[in-house]
Amino acid sequence: MNAGVPLSAQLINLFAAVILLLAFAMLAQRRVMPLINLFGLQGLVLAGSTLVVAVTTHQAHLYWSAGLTLLLKAMLLPWILHRLVRKLYVKWDVESLVNVPATMLIGIVLVIVAFNVAQPISLLSHTISRGTLGIALATVMLAFLMMITRTKAIPQVVGFLAMENGLFLAATSATYGMPMVVELGIALDVLVGVIILGVFFFQIRDQFDSLDISHMEHLKDG
């Protein structure tokens, strides 16, 4: 960081870096409860960074979306997931992650790819937070990697939600957020999705006595 960059831009970059760091931490976390906490923390940082963009640009609807993010992603969703985990008795579910270092290395490669893809677009952007577009794309890709490598249902869903966090970061960094009606719609979809998944978890557990997705590999062709 050089002195020529305004404080707000530095703050946004800092927040974005923390979000990326949390994405890596989630990738390596084996326990369910800490994973959900990390996700909640990511939501909190996301809300913080949106707030900074809102304060610097005086965009009224960004205050709303910062508040919405705080409410939904930092509080409501982690709370629902916590409740689910407690009700499902999978609190101490530890996953035997295959080869954390290898996953991390793949993650680093993904980050480099994401930065290269985002580079030309960031140059076209005029927003204060444009530098974070690469980070946003990297967060999406890391969440995607998490969904692929996990075998348990809840971590897969947390990966799915983290992907949405990355997309939200992309929306506030490339543009100053989507129109309000769209953002509300997306938030509603995410919330309904998590509630439906909650119902769904109970169905899965009743059938398989476990939330391990690797039990569900019977549907094949031929």
Add this chain to the structure above:
Amino acid sequence: MDMFVILLAIPLVSGALLTVAGERAWAPHLNIIASAGTFLASALLTVEIIAEGPRFAFGEQFFIDSMNVFFVALTAFVGMTTSIFSGPYMKNEQAHGRLSKPRLRLYKSMYQLFMFTMLVALTTNNLGILWVAMEAATLTTVLLVSLYRTPASLEAAWKYFILCGVGIAQALFGTILLYFAAERVLGETGNALLWTHLVDVKGQLEPAIMALSFVFLLVGYGTKVGLAPLHNWLPDAHAEGPTPVSAVLSGLLLNVALYAILRCKVLADGAIDGDFAGNLMMGFGLLTLLLAAFFLGRQKDIKRMFAYSSIEHMGLITFAFGMGGAVANFAGFLHMTMHSLTKSAIFFAVGHATQKVGTQLMADIRGLIRINPVIGWGLMLGTLAILGMPPFGVFASEFMILTHAMKHHPWATPILLLALGVAFASIFGKVQPMVFGETHAKQLPHAPAITPVFVHLAIVLMLGLYIPPYLTRWFHEAARMLG
């Protein structure tokens, strides 16, 4: 009152009503009456649009033109016939003890809400709302796919949710990029995601961003269309869910997702020099077509096989729209209509057949013609129609696509012919013994609703022999909108 408001209100209100009172004796009737009402509203809306031209609703948030009103009418029609079919079908499932009353309530309310989300997706002018409605359509059907609560159906629903979730996330990223490109031209007003505004400035949108955006949108919505390589959810969801759900997924949801891609293609074509979007769609279409054709022969489950057939046809349609131009677009729209009608008719027949013999395994289904001649002939005629035999309408559209490909993209012709040939051999070889052969099976407690099968097939047959001039004009106009 405004016909468009009525169109959206009927499924929403009846969906809510069925959620609270879905276990009453009149609930199945309400499901049918609501679907019929939606169809009536869509027919009146169509007449209005044809007479008075495109219009807006709710400010500029909704936009109905000749392209989407055609999908609205088709969606409402298949929605209505499927609800008629599902009446006795679901009663039989209940009699067999496979479904309880609360689950039937869930089915009926989700069915109406699913219709609502699809109608919103088709008529919205806002590409952000389009995304929200597409995701909502997934959410309403996830619990329907797992309605039987068997291990296989839960697995299918999980796969459906996760794969479509990943796909739809890509589409959201594409939408964000699109908004980013549009904002540079249209400014930070709320209009930068409105399709009608975007079309006016499509030549000024930054080509590099639009190209990247279209790739994400195509892969994202393509997941829901069933385009390879993210098509894996489709056969599972179709095979494990209740048959009415398979019928609307295949006949309607895939169309709506393809419609979303077409709307985005218009913008991408305007912004990017050359035929980038078209070539991409042709590539994905051919890959999907070829892959599905070769997987067809390996299927043992009848619903899985017809699900792969849907993937195959979606590949063909995507290829047709990828070629572009008036003729190919016309053929694409015609084929979408034919596929929707024929495939849902097939699923109706398959649903009754599997209920009769109590299995979905093709090896155990024999001699349908003897058990119930009407179902047997329905399945046979439907299969012949979907395989593109003249005089059914699928033949007309496939013929147009093929001849257009020969003229403009001769390299693709052998691939198309090979895929269609393989598909024909696989499907016909399997359906033939199922229809004609020896068997014993018992009667069903509730007489099946056969009329929808033959209504659909009759329309497909009629359109194969004669397309009414107003329909031709309509297709032409829709094809022209695509450019």
